[in-house]
Amino acid sequence: GYGSYAEYYAKDFIKVFNFLGAEPEIIWSYKDLYASGKLDEAIRTSLNAAARIQEIYHEVSGSQKKKDWYPFQPVCASCGKIGTTGVFAWDGRQVTYKCEPDMVEWAVGCGHVGKVSPFGGTGKMPYKVEWPAKWASLGVNFEGAGKDHTSKGGTRDVANHIAKEVFKIEPPEDLPYEHFLYGGRKMSSSKGLGASAAEVAAVLPANLLRFLFARVPSQRAIDFDPSAPDTIPNLFDEYDRSREAFFADPESDLGRTFEAGNVDKPAKVFVPRFSTLASWLRQPGVNIEKEAEKAKGSKLSDIDKEELKERSRYVKIWLDRFAKDEDKIYEVKEQKKISMSQAAEKYFRQLDSELEKDWTEEELQSRIFQLAKENGLQPKEAFRGLYQAFLGEDHGPRVSALILSDKARARRALKKQYE
Ligand SMILES: [Zn+2]
Structure with a gap:
């Protein structure tokens, strides 16, 4: 169980912060995080600055601590x-502490006085x-806080x-969670936030979630509904476009948005469109x-x-979880003639x-690929042309x-294009 509501509450937040932070793979429990030693330096710094921290509490939120107060609570060696x-x-x-019988209303301390290293x-x-x-310790550069935290004198202000x-x-920077709608439901800075954030974390990688936040002005609500079949593919497409924009012009709006969604320096990478990858993955045996x-x-490349x-x-x-069933079936249909280069016409012929x-x-797939090259066409463009001719779309299953x-x-669909 949890020691207190506050602890329970904090634990939910910690999950979210770590998810949004530089180490999205690791969801720390607060115990693991402390045990890892990653916070030791910060613990030392804050113990040394205890007096200053007291002043900040007082100046910012008006709260008054006891004279000999230090920003640390050890586990009591006697009662746990x-x-x-x-x-x-x-x-x-080392810190010297007392397990106070009347410090909090929800628990009675045992009165034990002890000395312990605050680290690890x-x-x-x-x-x-x-x-x-x-x-300071984990390099978290995006952060979420509900309104009650960002308000003057509130937790976030003190922090x-x-x-x-x-x-x-x-x-x-703040990520105003009160504007985050999860499938139309408002995410609030209560226990629900942790739950919803965990749900989002299960369907999106961290960089996409950061991108989701970065791409809209903070005054506007973000309605993220992964259960609508296009939501996630569209978000990935937009992410890809912004990556292209970033490498074309890092100062462009889209480029900046892309950068904001990245913890590391963005690297050039080739990755298929979400929907293209989906069409491959739908078919058994595709490499x-x-x-x-x-x-x-x-x-x-490795990246x-x-x-x-x-x-x-x-x-x-x-x-x-979210794709439409009818998305999974593709049928060739003759499309109306699209304008194309002579090379492309020759390719189709x-x-x-x-x-x-x-x-x-297998053989046909590599022949189609080969043929594109022989005609001086970018395979990507050639395949797009074929999907246009067969499906009227830019992508599809293995051609x-x-x-x-x-x-x-x-063959009729091809003739339609070159005749
Ligand atoms: Zn105790």
């Missing part, structure tokens, strides 16, 4: 409680100190002052890496592969005549499979 202890001395190595998970900082301590004056860092390589037109793996993970989740032969899906599912119709 944590919320009941108060530190009254710090010698640079023997206790915790008060929330208002721990919060900025985590910014901001401690960040600047004690830890000497700039507090992270995603090979397909991606074909789409790229050259070998995948490409990593990105492909991660995106595939989220595509699978999306296919599993050659492909049509080669379809007289019998093909395996050889699509053709072989109804070769006669596919």
